[in-house]
Amino acid sequence: MTDLLRTALYDFHIANGGKMVPFAGYDMPVQYPLGVMKEHLHTRSSAGLFDVSHMGQVALTSSQGLEAVMLALETLVPVSVAGLKADRQRYGIFTNDDGGILDDLMIANTGDHLFLVVNAACKAQDIAHLRANLPDHVTVTEITDRALLALQGPKAEAALARIVPHVTSMRFMDSHRVSVDGAQWWISRSGYTGEDGFEISIPAEIAENVATQLVAMDEVELIGLGARDSLRLEAGLCLYGHDIDATTSPVEGNIAWAIQGIRRKGGAREGGFPGAARILAELEKGADKLRVGLLPQGRAPMREGTPLFATAESTDQIGAVTSGGFGPSVAGPIAMGYLPIDFAADGVEIFAELRGKRLPVTVAPMPFRPSTYKR
Numbered sequence: 001m002t003d004l005l006r007t008a009l010y011d012f013h014i015a016n017g018g019k020m021v022p023f024a025g026y027d028m029p030v031q032y033p034l035g036v037m038k039e040h041l042h043t044r045s046s047a048g049l050f051d052v053s054h055m056g057q058v059a060l061t062s063s064q065g066l067e068a069v070m071l072a073l074e075t076l077v078p079v080s081v082a083g084l085k086a087d088r089q090r091y092g093i094f095t096n097d098d099g100g101i102l103d104d105l106m107i108a109n110t111g112d113h114l115f116l117v118v119n120a121a122c123k124a125q126d127i128a129h130l131r132a133n134l135p136d137h138v139t140v141t142e143i144t145d146r147a148l149l150a151l152q153g154p155k156a157e158a159a160l161a162r163i164v165p166h167v168t169s170m171r172f173m174d175s176h177r178v179s180v181d182g183a184q185w186w187i188s189r190s191g192y193t194g195e196d197g198f199e200i201s202i203p204a205e206i207a208e209n210v211a212t213q214l215v216a217m218d219e220v221e222l223i224g225l226g227a228r229d230s231l232r233l234e235a236g237l238c239l240y241g242h243d244i245d246a247t248t249s250p251v252e253g254n255i256a257w258a259i260q261g262i263r264r265k266g267g268a269r270e271g272g273f274p275g276a277a278r279i280l281a282e283l284e285k286g287a288d289k290l291r292v293g294l295l296p297q298g299r300a301p302m303r304e305g306t307p308l309f310a311t312a313e314s315t316d317q318i319g320a321v322t323s324g325g326f327g328p329s330v331a332g333p334i335a336m337g338y339l340p341i342d343f344a345a346d347g348v349e350i351f352a353e354l355r356g357k358r359l360p361v362t363v364a365p366m367p368f369r370p371s372t373y374k375r
Contacts, residue, residue, distance in 0.1 A: 007053035008147045008204040012211055016222055024120035026054040029224040036226035040328045043193060043231060044369075047153035048223035049214050056123025057143040057201060058130070060114040064137045069114050072138050073107070076129070078250065078273045080260040086111040089175040089188055091258050093250050094129065099275030099282075100246040101253060102129065104238065108175035108188060115175070115186065117148070117199070119240050146186075147207035152197030152231075154372060155219040160187075160198055163213060167198060172373040192228070194235025194371040233334060234327045236293060236366025242304060243291060243322045243336055249275070251282035252338070254291040254366075259283065290344040293366040294321065294335040294352075298359055301326045301333040302352050308337060309351045312358040318343060321352065327368055334368045335361075 004027040013020065018029030029051065031039065042048055062069045070082040077092045084090055089108035096102050103122040108115040118126045123142075130140045151160055160167050166178050167187060175188040186201035202210055214220045229239070238244045244253040262269050265280050273279075296302050306321040324335030343350055346365050351358040 007051055008207040009051045009211055012208045023225055024054055028054060031224040031226045032222045034221055037328050039221060039223045039227035040230050042221045043153045043195060043223055043227060044329050047151060047155040047159050047219040049211060049220050050150040050223050050228055052150050053147040054120040055148055056118040056126060057146055057148060058116040058118060058127060059141045059143060060138055062138045066112055069138055072134050073114060075272060076133055078259045078263050078279055080262050081107060083262060084109045087174060087176055089173050093258060095273055095275040096246055097274045099249045099278030101244045101248055101250060102246060104240055110177060121241060145204055146201045147204045149200045150191050152191045152193040152195045154196060156197040159214060159217045159219045172375055189374060192237055193231040194367055194369060196372050196374045230325055230328060233323050233325060234329055234367060234369045235371060236368060239323055249279055249282055249287060251279065251287040252289055256283060286341060289338045289340050291336055292339055292344050293364040293368060294337055295362045295364040296333045296359060297362060300354060302335045302354060307353045312351050329369050
């Protein structure tokens with residue numbers, strides 16, 4: 001495909017043996033010569049470097065000041081933006097009028113504006129959504145001259161601190177602006193692997209140099225999309241368009257923890273976001289279905305779309321797998337999917353249909369492997 005976009009690190013990926021595949025409109029590395037399994041395990045034991053520059057970086061500013069921006073964004077998301085302290089970030093959700101999820105995103109308070117990171121496949125529609133629905137005093141700026149790297153794993157701090165000593169003082173969900181050799185680095189202590197680590201926004205023109213510096217360290221290996229997917233699955237984290245979408249609510253998606261009490265019924269800033277009637281009702285009474293963790297009781301991975309049944313004999317499908325595969329860190333197959341609330345409790349046994357056979361599956365708590373964030 002010749003119409004695929006390329007990140008600032010495209011040539012770097014090729015030079016380092018990256019196997020390139022189409023992803024969200026970009027030509028991206030799915031793996032490197034190390035291979036998906038070893039890349040996954042290296043991230044868990046040491047540090048992995050990911051190119052996530054395909055994701056959208058967006059700034060929200062206002063002539064009326066930061067508080068006005070925060071309150072404006074709260075009309076589009078059910079989370080507390082106005083309660084977000086300077087140099088901190090939190091997980092957010094764009095919802096639609098039916099209470100479904102348009103996208104999930106990160107929201108950072110820089111001290112004078114909001115910095116958003118949105119999913120690559122959704123960034124055009126997200127930016128259009130922001131421009132169409134925020135008041136005129138808010139300016140929405142897509143940032144296109146910066147690369148975005150993720151450095152993840154238990155040795156990520158030690159590696160990054162050789163270049164940016166400041167990161168040793170950061171804790172989970174801190175978001176800091178740091179000057180390094182005259183360049184502005186925007187660093188958050190976050191990621192999407194369940195590991196401690198960082199996401200680093202840097203000027204595109206220095207991206208290859210920074211990546212080269214990091215990969216030269218003994219702790220750090222390049223990691224592709226394949227391992228990124230298995231890492232986030234073990235961490236019980238959603239992939240937009242698969243585990244959550246415009247038809248699923250935050251409550252159904254099992255991400256209601258992201259909605260602070262101040263935005264819930266009885267809170268000082270209750271509701272006021274798209275789909276509030278449905279979402280607030282589900283927060284109080286529960287949803288009819290729920291995203292759950294699934295542990296197949298054999299060795300066969302159960303991929304997206306695998307149908308789920310209450311018994312080995314029943315003909316009525318009760319749900320489906322939304323993400324599934326082999327979990328290298330847990331040495332077995334793992335999956336996520338939606339089930340009616342009566343079947344969504346940990347320990348419940350159901351059945352999946354795989355190649356014409358019904359195989360037992362146990363509903364299990366997530367994450368499948370404990371997260372190691374630096375609190």
